[in-house]
Amino acid sequence: MTNIVRNNGALSALLGSKTSLHTNRRWALFASYACLIVFVIFFLCPPFYMLVTSLKTNAEIANLATNPWLIEQGITTEHYTHLLTETAFLTYFKNTVIVATFVVAITMVISVLAAYALSRLSFWGSGVIATGVFLVYLVPDSLLFIPLFKIVGGLGLLNSYWVLVLVYPTLTVPFCTWIMIGYFASIPKELDEAALIDGANHMQMLLKVFIPVALPGLIAATIFAFTVSWASFLYPLAFIYSDNQMVLTVGTVTTLIKGDVFHWGGLMAGALLAAAPPVILYAFLMDYYISGLTSGATKG
Template structure:
């Protein structure tokens, strides 16, 4: 009898906790989740609709009423060099991200660990550089790109993207490096390591979340960048995905909405995969750097 009463109490307690969680956590968060996911849902629905339904003013835009079609994805693959654009975006984003993270580590380490006159001011100046709008920088950068002979090549993007990736990544890594106790590096140097070796073998393995956070940030900005890719690269086969989809699927006042949304859905896949795989590291690296 006592056991039955105890079991009943446990069940009632669990139900109360479940109801409390439902009304205090899940239901309040639900509107924000729906708001965040709605653009992805709308892109997917639009990309799977037929043209007849897309341009029917009486159809409801939020669901598919006349059947699913893959014709917009077929148009992307068969009638445009979409996968060349996809590969170009991937090459540029990965290369620019790798270069930017390496440069940011080399810049953030002395600013976070060494003490020299003007270190704090220099760190703030690095971050302020990130706040300069790219629309003000592409004119002088175009002169640099022409001088280097990199016009109309993917290298022009690889060279220019770090101008806005390195400052913020440096600021982010500075905050994260300061969360790692410097005593472990001092112990390594007492055991014979140089400062560079202590950074490479001690600090960087401990700062993996911060590095992944910086890499995700840099990759996202590189993948979505539009202005530099539009200005510095003219050949159709060398365009990145953001510029290629825009230039080929918007012709005057004609918008190929189905194919545009199909390109947006495919283009969002690498970003989604990256954040799903490294979300915990991203949150850890971002919050640790911000708190410090």
């Protein structure tokens, strides 16, 4: 009898600790979701505001008495129609796609080769160069655009979107190289030694082993390069002034802000359309992107 009582006591103690664990877990989840909901609402406000404003008539936008978060006087697509048919928006879009594609391609080729060399072909000064690459990235572009203006002016490239293809890699290559160095460094050394014995040369090792294994890192770097070349504002503002060479960021603003008149509907429609490609890219590649950025934290 005593034994039974004692056993029951032990059982209830066990159950008690289980219940307490469950309760803790539930509270932790509740707190996490609460924080996430606040976070999501906060960051979804701007795009929601853009969407709502872009679908309002000019009259409703100008009427300060209406609720800015709701469409009260009917939906209109006039801003989108105006943007796509009466402005050079499509030209900006095309130019931006060209610039982003070239910048991403150039960045990835240089970064992958540089990162492979710096992480695997140990040579004199490779450690210093690797650190130097990252330090270069820390120099803000607001300091660089004046000397760069002189340089590209000297090269006769001012007022052409090709200047951006030349200049953006100065921002993207250092950071992407740094990401790739970290990712390549997490690949065990035995893997390249195995490939070396299997008969691979350095280029085959890079193409057939390193790039496939480091794909998440590669995608993270690609997204970064794409985002920089898609969203940069300062360089196109400084280097380009013709409509037919302009890119989305500066083009949309200069077209839809005339003096002190802001075409809010058009601006919001333009911003929304311009933001769509990066959002779509992120949505598809988010898992790889996160895995790429956190590789150093979890791999030995």
